[in-house]
Amino acid sequence: MLVKQPDWETRSPWSSHNDKQMVKINPPKAAVNGVIRVPGSKSLTNRALIMAALAEGKSDIQGILRSDDSYWCIEALTKLGVQVVIEGETAYIEGCGGVWPNRNAELYVGAAGTVARFLPGALAIAIGEWSLKGGSRLSERPLAPLLGALTQLGARFEYKKTDRCLPFTLHANGLQGGEVIMPGSTSSQFISGLLLAAPYAKDRIIIHIDGEIVQKDYVQMTLDMMASFGITPEEALDGQAIVVPTGKYQAQSLQLEPDVSTCCYFWALAALTAGTIRIEGINATITSQPDIEILDILEQMGCTVIRGEDNVEVQGVRQLKGGFTISMKKWSDQTLTIAAMAPFADGPITLKDAAHIRHHECDRIAAICEELSKLGIRVDEHQDGLTIYPGQPVAAVLDSHDDHRMAMALSLIGVRVPDIRISDPGCVSKTCPDFFEQMSLLGVDIAYEQGGIEQDGR
Numbered sequence: 085m086l087v088k089q090p091d092w093e094t095r096s097p098w099s100s101h102n103d104k105q106m107v108k109i110n111p112p113k114a115a116v117n118g119v120i121r122v123p124g125s126k127s128l129t130n131r132a133l134i135m136a137a138l139a140e141g142k143s144d145i146q147g148i149l150r151s152d153d154s155y156w157c158i159e160a161l162t163k164l165g166v167q168v169v170i171e172g173e174t175a176y177i178e179g180c181g182g183v184w185p186n187r188n189a190e191l192y193v194g195a196a197g198t199v200a201r202f203l204p205g206a207l208a209i210a211i212g213e214w215s216l217k218g219g220s221r222l223s224e225r226p227l228a229p230l231l232g233a234l235t236q237l238g239a240r241f242e243y244k245k246t247d248r249c250l251p252f253t254l255h256a257n258g259l260q261g262g263e264v265i266m267p268g269s270t271s272s273q274f275i276s277g278l279l280l281a282a283p284y285a286k287d288r289i290i291i292h293i294d295g296e297i298v299q300k301d302y303v304q305m306t307l308d309m310m311a312s313f314g315i316t317p318e319e320a321l322d323g324q325a326i327v328v329p330t331g332k333y334q335a336q337s338l339q340l341e342p343d344v345s346t347c348c349y350f351w352a353l354a355a356l357t358a359g360t361i362r363i364e365g366i367n368a369t370i371t372s373q374p375d376i377e378i379l380d381i382l383e384q385m386g387c388t389v390i391r392g393e394d395n396v397e398v399q400g401v402r403q404l405k406g407g408f409t410i411s412m413k414k415w416s417d418q419t420l421t422i423a424a425m426a427p428f429a430d431g432p433i434t435l436k437d438a439a440h441i442r443h444h445e446c447d448r449i450a451a452i453c454e455e456l457s458k459l460g461i462r463v464d465e466h467q468d469g470l471t472i473y474p475g476q477p478v479a480a481v482l483d484s485h486d487d488h489r490m491a492m493a494l495s496l497i498g499v500r501v502p503d504i505r506i507s508d509p510g511c512v513s514k515t516c517p518d519f520f521e522q523m524s525l526l527g528v529d530i531a532y533e534q535g536g537i538e539q540d541g542r
């Protein structure tokens with residue numbers, strides 16, 4: 085069995101199971117029932133950390149995620165001379181007021197798209213010279229529109245390997261104000277990355293958005309977090325332009341929500357085992373995390389969803405319903421989750437409008453089609469998604485493609501089918517290091533195995 089070789093350097097000290105070649109999953113003995121908590125949102129954590137670091141004063145951010153993506157964010161801020169103290173799930177951050185204490189540093193961002201897209205702007209506002217490097221896949225992921233806009237506003241990038249990609253050295257001398265055009269179709273993170281830096285420019289910045297924004301709610305999440313740190317940009321009525329006033333973030337005390345993207349795997353677990361999972365700490369009506377949309381789809385598939393004041397409960401059914409098409413444009417991170425549930429539905433499911441996920445941790449459309457095919461499931465690959473047909477998956481050894489969401493989604497097959505093996509279980513630490521422990525506590529049969537796997541450096 086040949087699988088993609090993981091990029092070990094991207095695994096942080098908060099990672100685990102990197103010594104395990106494979107995880108073997110077997111269905112639980114009974115319906116899975118439980119009341120659980122999941123760790124803080126990656127997206128909220130990295131936004132809050134960077135804005136607190138830019139702010140004036142000392143912030144405390146409670147409920148942070150402790151995973152690879154947040155570790156590399158904290159590590160980079162620390163190398164920039166910002167004092168960050170972590171106590172349990174609280175981060176205390178001494179803001180630098182927009183003047184990074186260390187004007188010269190080598191920064192490593194792991195595999196974190198959020199850090200790669202949020203840090204360049206935050207650095208470009210100040211004076212200094214920093215080199216930025218990331219994992220091999222992250223160095224292939226697009227950055228050009230963001231770096232182009234920052235260049236137009238005064239930053240200078242010296243590319244080490246490929247034009248407008250990581251790794252590079254940033255020569256920063258502050259950002260000018262002005263108007264820039266940013267495309268919305270490849271990644272919402274470009275817009276978020278410019279937005280969060282923009283208040284520190286010399287004059288106001290107007291961002292014109294070209295076309296529809298994928299995963300638009302993450303831009304709103306950035307705007308909301310900016311408002312909680314005291315800066316309120318103005319949006320044009322059609323949403324295609326955002327005016328960011330100049331100003332400085334003010335230190336805050338914030339409590340972050342759990343990671344709804346992680347919650348989805350556990351709600352899907354209830355759905356697939358006719359069990360009940362309640363997750364505490366989430367209010368489905370007020371969260372800004374787009375993956376909450378999964379609840380509507382679970383209802384469409386026949387599950388019962390109870391949206392509480394501070395929790396969400398999903399009750400599964402014996403037979404899930406299929407026979408529909410969903411646009412994944414708004415909540416694309418869950419494309420893999422729905423694809424993994426789809427073989428157990430009673431009709432085909434088509435997932436569309438997600439071409440941009442080909443630029444995520446792996447080409448997620450190609451990767452999920454490849455792995456579902458190994459299970460004997462019929463799939464049709466489309467440029468912007470896939471169609472999955474009902475079927476009975478067979479035992480197989482699956483490749484996680486060094487992608488946390490591939491591993492977590494594929495593990496859902498194992499809650500219905502005996503002897504599902506997935507390579508490199510440690511990759512889940514990008515956003516949920518204790519994923520398999522939580523599955524095991526809920527009754528899913530989790531075992532680790534060594535051997536039988538060869539890695540190629542694709």
Ligand SMILES: O=C(O)C1=C[C@@H](OP(=O)(O)O)[C@@H](O)[C@H](O)C1
Pocket residue numbers: 126127128197198270271272273276298299302416417440
């Ligand atoms: O801003 C964010 O926190 C995120 C934006 C989305 O990325 P893209 O807009 O690049 O698809 C999402 O996939 C990612 O997990 C988190």
Ligand SMILES: C=C(OP(=O)(O)O)C(=O)O
Pocket residue numbers: 195196197198417444445489515
């Ligand atoms: C796409 C993802 O991550 P990022 O872009 O933040 O690396 C994800 O977590 O699914």
